[in-house]
Amino acid sequence: MNVTTPETFSRFRVLTRLGFWGSVIGGLLLPWAIMLAVEVVAHQVPFARAWRSFTLHLFAPGYNFFFIGLLTAVPFMILAVLILLHLGATPAQDPLIAHRRTLGLTGAGLSMLILAGWTHLEVLLRPDAQGALAYLYLPVILLASLPIGYGLGRVIARILLPRPSA
Numbered sequence: 572m573n574v575t576t577p578e579t580f581s582r583f584r585v586l587t588r589l590g591f592w593g594s595v596i597g598g599l600l601l602p603w604a605i606m607l608a609v610e611v612v613a614h615q616v617p618f619a620r621a622w623r624s625f626t627l628h629l630f631a632p633g634y635n636f637f638f639i640g641l642l643t644a645v646p647f648m649i650l651a652v653l654i655l656l657h658l659g660a661t662p663a664q665d666p667l668i669a670h671r672r673t674l675g676l677t678g679a680g681l682s683m684l685i686l687a688g689w690t691h692l693e694v695l696l697r698p699d700a701q702g703a704l705a706y707l708y709l710p711v712i713l714l715a716s717l718p719i720g721y722g723l724g725r726v727i728a729r730i731l732l733p734r735p736s737a
Contacts, residue, residue: 583669587658591651594680598647601684602640605691613696639706643687646713650680653717667735671728678724682716 603625610621628634657672690709694702 583658583673586673587654590654590658590676590680594647594651594654595644597684598650598687599640599644601647601687602643602691603636605688606636606695609692609695642706642710643691643713645710646683646717649714650676650683650717653679667732670732671725674728674731675721675724678722678727679717679720682720682723683713686716687713 607618607621607625610616610624611618614621616624625636629636654676657676658669687709690705690712694705
């Protein structure tokens, strides 16, 4: 078993904190950033007017942009807790395991990010009466994609980071 150096220990602590806060803040801000971007880019609305419209609809009945942000953020908060629990004990273990766990959690985060972004874009670019139902199913779908993305990340990590032969 390899011994971790203080630099590696410090790097994993920073990586764990960045992953935690990136997941929490990114999961909450992702739908709102996509909403503003669609208004500005796709609908050709000036940013100041799009921002004003966004803030007016943040808590408005029928829009509830805040609730949509919270629904999207819940799976990312679960990922953040998983990052804390999974990467928190890495310095005491083999650095190879820590790197593989990091790549697995990165795969989970990327798969969730891509799926959430794609869903929000589809709902906003092609609005219809049932489009809002996607927001209700999105947390469940994101939670289902978390272990799939983690598994893909670990498989890629095994390919990229093979165990050294003794």
